Amino acid sequence: MENNEVNVSIPVIDMQKFPDPEEYKKLREACEKWGTFRIVNHLIPSTLMAEMKRAVRSLLDLPFEIKKRNTEVIPGSGYKAPNAVNPLYEALGLYDMGSLQAVQTFCSQLNATPHQREVIEMYGKAIYKLAVDLGQKISESLGLAGDFFKDWPCQFRINKYNFTPESVGTLGVQTHTDSSFLTILQEDENVGGLEVMEKSSGAYIPVQPSSGTLLVNLGDVATVWSNGRFYNVKHRVQCKEATIRVSIATFLLGPKEGVLETPLELVDSDHPRLYVPFTYEELRKLRLSKNLHAGEALEQLVRIHS
Ligand SMILES: O=C(O)CCC(=O)C(=O)O
C-alpha cells in the first residue's frame, strides 16, 4: 500500500458551528475514523499565525551553537539536530507552552528579540487555549461533561526541513504517531508533503496545506483515553521539492501527574477497559527507549483479559 495514494480528503470541522449536534457528530466520526481533521474558523488571527511563522523561522535559522542551548525539560523536548535517520530535519522545542516561565526561558536561551517574545507568548496562549477547547469539544462529542484537559501540559515543536534537490522523493520524517492526546499543526502554507495513513485502507493520503486553517492529529493518548474508540493516526513527511519547509506543532500531551484515566462512562461490559494504567511519562519513555514511534507502544500496554 506504501505508495498507493488515493484521492480523498480529510474531514473539515468548523469551530463556529458548535454547539450544533451535526458538528459534534462530524467531530466524533473524524476522531474515530480518521484521527485527523482540519479546523476552520478557529479564531487564531491569520496575522498572528504569519508573525509566528516569521519568528520561528528566524529562530531556526540561528547558528547551531545557539540552537543547542534549547535543552530538554522532558525527554525529547529540546533541540533536535539533523541525524542519520532524518538528516534533513531539525526542530526546536518547548515544554510547557501553558507556562509563561517556560516560554520566557525558551526565548532567553535563543536570544529572542522583544518582538519575537511577544509574538511567541501571544501565539502560545492562543494555541494552548484552542488545544484545551478542542479537547473539551472532543469529550463532549462522546456525550461527556467535565474539564478533562484543563491542567494537561502542552509541548511545542517547530520543525524545519532542509530539503535539497537530491532529497526529493525521500522522507523528511519517518512514519510515526504522536504520543499526545492531540496535536495542532500549523503547516507550511507553501510546501506540502505531509501524508496521513487512512485507517481503513492503510493508504497514505497527501494533506494539501490550506492557509489560515489548522490541522489536528490524534495521538496515542487519545486512543487510550477513549478506550480504543479514537484512531492515533500514522503520518509521515515526504520531500516534494528542494526548499525549506517549516511547520509548527502544539501537542496537548497527557495528565501532568498520575495515571492516564479512561473516563468511567467509556467503560462497560461491551467496552471493557483495554489498557493497563500508566502515566504519560511511562508512555513517552517506552516509545523513546524501545523505538516504538508508530503506535506499537500501545500494543505493549494492552490489558490481558482472562
Ligand atoms: O511537519 C509536519 O507537517 C508534521 C510534523 C509532525 O508530524 C510532528 O511534529 O509530529
Ligand SMILES: [Fe+2]
Ligand atoms: Fe507528528
